Amino acid sequence: MKAGARVLLLPAAALMAIFFGAFLVFAAVGMLSCAPGTPGYSAPLTLGNYLRFFSDPAGLRILGWTVVFSLSLTAATIVAGYPFAYLIARTRWAWVRNLLLGVLLVTFLCGSISRAYGWLILLGRRGLVNEALMWTGLIDHPLALIYNVSGVFIALLHFTLPYFVLTVFGAIRAVPSQVEESARDLGASALRVFFQITVPLTLPAIVGGATLAFSLAISAFAFPLLLGGGRVRLISNYIYDQLFVAFDLPFAAAVSSLFLLVALVILWGFFAVERWATRAVYRRAG
Amino acid sequence: MKKQLNASLMISLAAALFSASPMTQAASQEIAVMAWGTTWEQGLQVVADKFEKQTGIHVVPVTQSGSADGYARLQSMQDAPKIDIWFSTSSLAARVTPDKKLFAPIPDAALSNVSALIPGAKAPTWVAAYYYPLSIIYRPTLVTHPITAWADLWKPEFKDSLAVPDVQTYQARMLMVSALTHGGSIDNVDPGFTALKQLRPNIAMFYGSDSDSRRALAQGEVSVLIGPPSQAKPLSDAGVDVTVVSPKPAPVMFDVMTLVNTPKQAMALKFIDFVLSAESQSTISTLYNMGPVNHNVKAAPELAAVLPKESDQVSFDEAKINDHVAQWNERFNAEISR
Numbered sequence: 300m301k302a303g304a305r306v307l308l309l310p311a312a313a314l315m316a317i318f319f320g321a322f323l324v325f326a327a328v329g330m331l332s333c334a335p336g337t338p339g340y341s342a343p344l345t346l347g348n349y350l351r352f353f354s355d356p357a358g359l360r361i362l363g364w365t366v367v368f369s370l371s372l373t374a375a376t377i378v379a380g381y382p383f384a385y386l387i388a389r390t391r392w393a394w395v396r397n398l399l400l401g402v403l404l405v406t407f408l409c410g411s412i413s414r415a416y417g418w419l420i421l422l423g424r425r426g427l428v429n430e431a432l433m434w435t436g437l438i439d440h441p442l443a444l445i446y447n448v449s450g451v452f453i454a455l456l457h458f459t460l461p462y463f464v465l466t467v468f469g470a471i472r473a474v475p476s477q478v479e480e481s482a483r484d485l486g487a488s489a490l491r492v493f494f495q496i497t498v499p500l501t502l503p504a505i506v507g508g509a510t511l512a513f514s515l516a517i518s519a520f521a522f523p524l525l526l527g528g529g530r531v532r533l534i535s536n537y538i539y540d541q542l543f544v545a546f547d548l549p550f551a552a553a554v555s556s557l558f559l560l561v562a563l564v565i566l567w568g569f570f571a572v573e574r575w576a577t578r579a580v581y582r583r584a585g
Numbered sequence: 586m587k588k589q590l591n592a593s594l595m596i597s598l599a600a601a602l603f604s605a606s607p608m609t610q611a612a613s614q615e616i617a618v619m620a621w622g623t624t625w626e627q628g629l630q631v632v633a634d635k636f637e638k639q640t641g642i643h644v645v646p647v648t649q650s651g652s653a654d655g656y657a658r659l660q661s662m663q664d665a666p667k668i669d670i671w672f673s674t675s676s677l678a679a680r681v682t683p684d685k686k687l688f689a690p691i692p693d694a695a696l697s698n699v700s701a702l703i704p705g706a707k708a709p710t711w712v713a714a715y716y717y718p719l720s721i722i723y724r725p726t727l728v729t730h731p732i733t734a735w736a737d738l739w740k741p742e743f744k745d746s747l748a749v750p751d752v753q754t755y756q757a758r759m760l761m762v763s764a765l766t767h768g769g770s771i772d773n774v775d776p777g778f779t780a781l782k783q784l785r786p787n788i789a790m791f792y793g794s795d796s797d798s799r800r801a802l803a804q805g806e807v808s809v810l811i812g813p814p815s816q817a818k819p820l821s822d823a824g825v826d827v828t829v830v831s832p833k834p835a836p837v838m839f840d841v842m843t844l845v846n847t848p849k850q851a852m853a854l855k856f857i858d859f860v861l862s863a864e865s866q867s868t869i870s871t872l873y874n875m876g877p878v879n880h881n882v883k884a885a886p887e888l889a890a891v892l893p894k895e896s897d898q899v900s901f902d903e904a905k906i907n908d909h910v911a912q913w914n915e916r917f918n919a920e921i922s923r
Contacts, residue, residue, distance in 0.1 A: 357919050425805050443745065445806075446790045529751050529791025529922045540918070543653035544753040545911030546680075 329553030348553035388471035446528025463508035470504030506573035620672035628873030682710035698861035713839035715875035717813035727808035835893030
């Protein structure tokens with residue numbers, strides 16, 4: 300690398316150093332101890348908080364549950380988002396594409412809090428969904444769609460969907476329609492073309508979109524707080540409790556650091572899958 | 586020489602203009618008060634406006650979502666706090682105000698209304714702004730029978746109908762009520778946890794935010810809300826049918842004012858004293874539905890009707906609450922709200 304190129308890298312390197320420096324400070328705070336009876340903290344440095352988390356079944360359960368919940372949500376985002384992205388990319392009518400893209404953009408423009416309150420009104424016991432189901436006679440009593448996992452899941456799916464769809468939409472558009480047409484001309488069914496041509500060619504984008512969806516899901520805080528009714532507790536809510544109920548900043552910092560490590564390892568797994576998918580696609584293409 | 590003279594003249598002129606500017610004067614004649622959004626909206630803003638009219642000291646309202654959130658902000662600015670008075674629960678105040686760097690003592694001599702305070706409303710580092718019981722607020726049109734006792738909440742007819750504060754909200758008082766009504770105490774909370782487990786089918790939501798729980802009651806998501814009478818006030822003002830009862834045992838709590846260690850302590854103390862005055866206490870009681878801490882003030886009739894009798898009131902050792910609340914919170918999350 301030329302010296303000029305190295306200089307150009309400096310701003311980005313400085314920015315990354317600041318971000319990771321902040322993380323390291325947090326990791327170091329995790330080695331302090333909470334001063335008994337006060338919200339303060341003090342030396343000496345120990346690994347006690349890190350070890351305490353690994354010996355706390357409740358904390359480990361919440362971390363495990365957060366990972367499972369986030370992976371499930373990522374899978375749901377792929378299942379719901381890919382057909383949506385495909386429809387936008389492949390529709391013959393420009394107005395349908397523009398309409399659907401417009402809907403996605405409007406969703407982006409709404410803040411997460413207003414979206415959460417929107418879902419509270421829609422999914423509530425006296426909300427539109429329950430009223431419609433009762434009116435059609437499909438149910439006798441309102442369904443419990445909020446203040447539980449289902450409400451949080453639906454709202455978070457709505458939150459992650461635009462990120463995934465917009466990531467994958469471009470990749471689907473980039474697949475030449477002639478390739479799909481050729482396969483159809485050679486006798487492949489529409490379903491076979493979809494699964495053996497379109498999906499493999501867009502696999503790197505699917506993994507990229509899924510990575511985004513997973514990152515958003517695993518760090519969710521407001522949706523579980525507002526729609527979980529106190530019953531859905533992800534790791535971010537657990538960390539919040541350590542800060543604002545137990546006033547144990549060092550322990551909260553230690554849990555945050557461990558949580559970040561776990562998230563980074565899983566994200567590294569996503570990137571590994573993405574690399575493998577990209578290589579596989581190129582191999583197939585010769 | 587002429588240039589130097591001109592420069593120094595300009596600097597002096599600028600300094601004079603700056604020192605005399607209305608902005609500088611305004612900044613030196615203002616204090617920042619951090620309290621909950623609901624507190625500001627329902628009563629404190631009116632008090633602050635009157636204070637400004639009388640003293641010329643402008644009160645800048647700063648909102649906090651919870652007192653723990655407010656304290657976190659104070660901690661982050663502890664070298665140069667920009668808040669002069671911080672409203673908190675008495676539990677949290679008892680826990681954090683021994684920090685002499687961040688908080689200043691509130692001398693009795695600085696408060697002309699100190700002799701009018703009800704017992705327990707003043708500590709060396711905080712003074713209560715109002716008191717409130719933990720009550721039951723319900724929609725009479727959504728329940729089949731009127732609620733008269735805590736035990737009613739455990740009836741099957743309230744399945745999926747209750748909004749209950751979580752342990753950190755109202756300083757674990759729901760757990761205390763559950764313990765006291767089932768043979769336990771602050772030193773033996775096991776019966777309380779067992780009873781809350783039995784109550785689970787009736788609980789639609791555990792809340793940490795007053796506004797969320799009020800919205801749920803207003804929309805009919807829940808028909809019963811456990812909280813202070815002040816929660817009912819905006820609903821009844823908006824025409825929602827609500828009834829408040831404060832059965833025995835009725836935990837009574839204070840929300841308190843603390844004096845942050847800033848150079849504006851003299852002005853801040855004036856405001857604290859103003860809040861304790863009969864006029865302000867009457868305003869808070871009428872508009873915010875909170876009990877007055879000035880014994881010369883009678884609670885507003887609407888509030889007086891729902892305040893618990895003195896013999897029904899219970900209070901708890903805040904130090905014990907502080908010592909155990911984190912542990913209770915984890916147990917609550919593991920056993921009750923999961």
